[in-house]
Amino acid sequence: MRKILLFIIFLISYTLFSLPATDFDEANLFYEKGEYQNAVQSYEKIIAGGYENGEIYYNLGNSYYKLGDIALSIVNYERALKFLPKDADLIENLKIARLSLVDKIEEPTEVPFFTLYSDTKNSFNIYTAQKRFFITMIILGLIFSIYIILKNTAAGKLVLLPLYAILIIFMTVSYIYYDISIENSRRFGVVASDKISVLSSPDENINSKELFFLHKGTKAEILRSNEQWFEISLDEEKKGWIKKDSVIEI
Amino acid sequence: MKKLNKYALLFISLISVSVFAQKSVKMSASATEMFKTDVFDLEIILENFESEVSVQYPQFNDLTKISGPFQSSSTSIINGKMSKSITLSYQFAPKRTGKITIEPVVVIESGKNYRSNEITVNVIEQGQSSGASDSREMFIVAEISSKDIYVGEMVRLDYTLYIKPEFNLSLPSLSSEPKFTNFVKDQIEYSQEKATRLTQTIYKGQKYNTLPLRSYWLTPTSSGDKVIDPLSVIVPIEVKTKKRKSPFGDPFFDDDIFNTFKNYNEKNVLSEDIKVKVNPMPAEGKPSDFNGAVGSFNLNTAIDNDSVAVNDAVTMKIIISGKGNLNDINLPQPVIPKDFEVYDPKRTVQLDQNSKNTGNVIFEYLLLARTPGRHTINKIPFSFFDTKEKKYKTLYGKEYSIIVTGSESAVSGGQRPSAGYSRRDIEVLASDIRYIKKSFNDMYPISEKKFQSGKFLISFFISVIMIISSFFIKLYFMKNLQNSAAVRRKKAVKNANKRLKNSYKALESNDLLKFYKTLDEALLKFIADKFNISHAGIISDEIIERLKEKGVEDSILNDLKDLLMKSASIQFAPSKPDSREMSADIEKARNLMSGLNERLK
Numbered sequence: 137m138r139k140i141l142l143f144i145i146f147l148i149s150y151t152l153f154s155l156p157a158t159d160f161d162e163a164n165l166f167y168e169k170g171e172y173q174n175a176v177q178s179y180e181k182i183i184a185g186g187y188e189n190g191e192i193y194y195n196l197g198n199s200y201y202k203l204g205d206i207a208l209s210i211v212n213y214e215r216a217l218k219f220l221p222k223d224a225d226l227i228e229n230l231k232i233a234r235l236s237l238v239d240k241i242e243e244p245t246e247v248p249f250f251t252l253y254s255d256t257k258n259s260f261n262i263y264t265a266q267k268r269f270f271i272t273m274i275i276l277g278l279i280f281s282i283y284i285i286l287k288n289t290a291a292g293k294l295v296l297l298p299l300y301a302i303l304i305i306f307m308t309v310s311y312i313y314y315d316i317s318i319e320n321s322r323r324f325g326v327v328a329s330d331k332i333s334v335l336s337s338p339d340e341n342i343n344s345k346e347l348f349f350l351h352k353g354t355k356a357e358i359l360r361s362n363e364q365w366f367e368i369s370l371d372e373e374k375k376g377w378i379k380k381d382s383v384i385e386i
Numbered sequence: 387m388k389k390l391n392k393y394a395l396l397f398i399s400l401i402s403v404s405v406f407a408q409k410s411v412k413m414s415a416s417a418t419e420m421f422k423t424d425v426f427d428l429e430i431i432l433e434n435f436e437s438e439v440s441v442q443y444p445q446f447n448d449l450t451k452i453s454g455p456f457q458s459s460s461t462s463i464i465n466g467k468m469s470k471s472i473t474l475s476y477q478f479a480p481k482r483t484g485k486i487t488i489e490p491v492v493v494i495e496s497g498k499n500y501r502s503n504e505i506t507v508n509v510i511e512q513g514q515s516s517g518a519s520d521s522r523e524m525f526i527v528a529e530i531s532s533k534d535i536y537v538g539e540m541v542r543l544d545y546t547l548y549i550k551p552e553f554n555l556s557l558p559s560l561s562s563e564p565k566f567t568n569f570v571k572d573q574i575e576y577s578q579e580k581a582t583r584l585t586q587t588i589y590k591g592q593k594y595n596t597l598p599l600r601s602y603w604l605t606p607t608s609s610g611d612k613v614i615d616p617l618s619v620i621v622p623i624e625v626k627t628k629k630r631k632s633p634f635g636d637p638f639f640d641d642d643i644f645n646t647f648k649n650y651n652e653k654n655v656l657s658e659d660i661k662v663k664v665n666p667m668p669a670e671g672k673p674s675d676f677n678g679a680v681g682s683f684n685l686n687t688a689i690d691n692d693s694v695a696v697n698d699a700v701t702m703k704i705i706i707s708g709k710g711n712l713n714d715i716n717l718p719q720p721v722i723p724k725d726f727e728v729y730d731p732k733r734t735v736q737l738d739q740n741s742k743n744t745g746n747v748i749f750e751y752l753l754l755a756r757t758p759g760r761h762t763i764n765k766i767p768f769s770f771f772d773t774k775e776k777k778y779k780t781l782y783g784k785e786y787s788i789i790v791t792g793s794e795s796a797v798s799g800g801q802r803p804s805a806g807y808s809r810r811d812i813e814v815l816a817s818d819i820r821y822i823k824k825s826f827n828d829m830y831p832i833s834e835k836k837f838q839s840g841k842f843l844i845s846f847f848i849s850v851i852m853i854i855s856s857f858f859i860k861l862y863f864m865k866n867l868q869n870s871a872a873v874r875r876k877k878a879v880k881n882a883n884k885r886l887k888n889s890y891k892a893l894e895s896n897d898l899l900k901f902y903k904t905l906d907e908a909l910l911k912f913i914a915d916k917f918n919i920s921h922a923g924i925i926s927d928e929i930i931e932r933l934k935e936k937g938v939e940d941s942i943l944n945d946l947k948d949l950l951m952k953s954a955s956i957q958f959a960p961s962k963p964d965s966r967e968m969s970a971d972i973e974k975a976r977n978l979m980s981g982l983n984e985r986l987k
Contacts (some may be wrong), residue, residue, distance in 0.1 A: 160826070164824060189828055191823040191826035194822070195823060231818065263830040263835065266834075272840075277853055278847060278849065279854040280856075285859055
């Protein structure tokens with residue numbers, strides 16, 4: 137009875153994520169033929185249709201790179217990175233795309249102690265984290281119910297171990313989900329213009345000073361925004377305002 | 387003896403080769419252009435011939451022999467080589483105007499024919515001029531081989547001093563040389579004889595002596611209309627001094643012999659500017675491997691061996707021959723399979739003696755075979771700009787297939803001259819982004835990126851409902867099933883009393899058979915409940931044994947045994963019922979049960 141219920145839940149959750157695979161193959165075909173402009177349009181169409189995954193963003197980044205648009209290719213590689221954080225091809229291509237950048241910005245290095253956690257986290261993305269959070273919650277409830285029923289019997293002791301295990305898994309998954317949603321709520325942007333000046337305040341009047349320049353393809357965190365401006369930050373010291381139309385949000 | 391003869395012959399022939407240098411016949415004229423009234427000298431030089439040879443002289447039909455032949459001979463030994471020459475000099479006067487060709491001289495020695503060059507002289511009627519006559523006494527003529535050229539195309543520029551024959555001059559000295567901006571110059575050296583010897587020629591209907599001043603090969607480096615500055619020389623001219631009165635008043639002393647000190651008047655002579663149109667190389671149709679070669683060329687390729695063993699070398703020669711800027715030709719790196727180790731090529735340029743723009747360039751590649759198998763070397767392309775057809779051309783060499791025999795083990799084995807010598811890092815030819823992904827695991831609807839509160843509530847309630855329902859399941863359905871053994875034990879007395887009620891009924895109705903049957907049943911079922919076993923097929927002996935193990939006293943066991951035996955025997959052989967005995971037995975059973983209940987807790 138319970139098994140059937142669970143199976144139905146799985147089935148519903150998977151059929152909801154139906155796959156527009158044929159559009160993807162069609163776009164890949166354009167890329168293979170070297171029609172990168174058409175490939176870009178096809179990939180963008182899938183995303184505009186309300187679907188995304190790492191592979192689409194990766195292929196889109198490739199297409200933009202072949203068209204010579206470094207900024208958009210970096211934007212899409214960065215988007216893909218949220219789905220495929222450990223993908224060797226993606227990391228290599230992002231490195232190649234960044235070769236032509238003017239600004240040199242240090243990437244944060246990974247702390248070795250946390251690699252076990254980050255490896256686990258990297259197998260999650262915002263969608264799978266949420267889904268796994270819900271599923272582990274249901275499994276936890278199920279195993280806890282079984283334990284209640286078998287509490288005073290000899291079999292009750294056998295259920296105790298899986299109960300502890302699922303409890304730890306549930307806690308881990310919830311923390312990862314929390315971590316990933318926090319990470320996803322951070323906004324980043326990539327400079328799309330060849331050279332833009334970062335101002336001290338969100339207007340172009342005299343009281344706004346040019347603080348520094350940014351060049352095409354540079355990634356920066358978006359802290360705040362208003363109708364026309366983003367407040368961006370490169371590190372603790374370099375913060376300022378730039379126009380929205382010169383930045384593509386990742 | 388025969389052998390000795392052979393060696394002797396060889397020795398003698400070697401000597402004869404070393405003694406006499408090459409035999410040749412040459413013919414030269416003192417002037418190639420002249421008026422009809424002029425006289426010229428013709429020299430026939432026989433080099434390294436024996437004095438007794440037969441000479442076939444040409445027919446001098448259009449010439450009048452004035453004097454000759456005068457014979458002179460000379461012998462010289464340089465570095466052990468003896469050279470001997472016989473010179474025959476004639477003096478001729480032309481009979482007619484126009485071009486007169488003097489046929490070659492043929493010398494026949496021991497059946498072999500040696501032919502000389504032929505000479506053409508141009509005879510012009512005096513006063514007949516091809517242009518306005520030049521009144522200048524001396525001038526420099528600059529001749530350039532082409533005035534409409536391409537960047538990189540070599541042209542020859544000659545400066546020649548023309549001077550009227552009535553002037554005597556000493557060797558001129560150069561005062562300024564053109565700068566040749568936008569050109570790469572390469573001066574042509576003259577031989578001693580050519581640089582000092584005046585040649586008679588006719589220029590615009592007048593007779594001049596000429597002296598070559600300078601010659602250059604020029605290669606333009608940029609396009610546009612270029613001007614080459616004039617060349618200037620200082621010419622010392624002998625001044626014809628008015629006949630000085632001789633100090634002795636004797637005409638004898640007026641002879642030249644006594645005029646040893648000549649007066650020279652220095653004169654500066656300037657050449658004209660030269661305008662050259664240098665065309666840029668057309669961008670259209672420019673092959674990708676074009677490397678700046680301009681001219682007209684041929685390409686030949688050759689390999690010395692098409693079947694070698696591993697670690698052996700193959701020499702590949704690429705020969706570019708023809709006319710053009712051979713010195714500047716460089717081949718692009720040929721595409722050679724990685725199965726060969728390629729060394730930097732040896733480049734040799736062989737130019738013709740008199741012209742620096744014809745000849746050939748040889749590239750020699752040494753290829754070391756490293757892996758066995760059949761390897762193909764593709765056609766080697768060479769692109770150049772053809773100045774005649776004014777377009778780019780690409781030539782291809784031959785395709786070669788080289789069979790390399792041997793085994794790979796020879797490569798890594800001890801045969802190798804030096805271990806690790808030929809192993810190299812994998813060459814990265816180009817870098818590109820990695821290929822696209824062709825498949826994916828999941829596609830996520832963007833609409834579900836935000837926290838799905840609905841799904842959260844559903845899964846939360848599912849687990850909460852499961853937990854709550856498990857309490858109810860435990861309370862109402864599972865309890866009896868799961869705890870039947872304990873329940874049975876607990877309810878054993880209660881059920882036994884229920885069964886004993888049947889025995890009381892039988893006692894009242896005085897039914898002996900039924901009474902003992904129910905009593906027996908109640909006792910057995912009570913014990914079966916206590917042990918949580920089935921009462922069917924229970925054997926009294928087995929029960930006694932089990933109770934003994936549980937530590938029940940023998941008095942109780944004996945009573946139980948007696949009662950069970952009694953009820954069993956009455957059931958098989960019924961006797962007359964005795965109500966007092968029956969009620970005593972039922973009391974006995976009750977006591978037994980309560981006693982067992984206490985001991986079997």
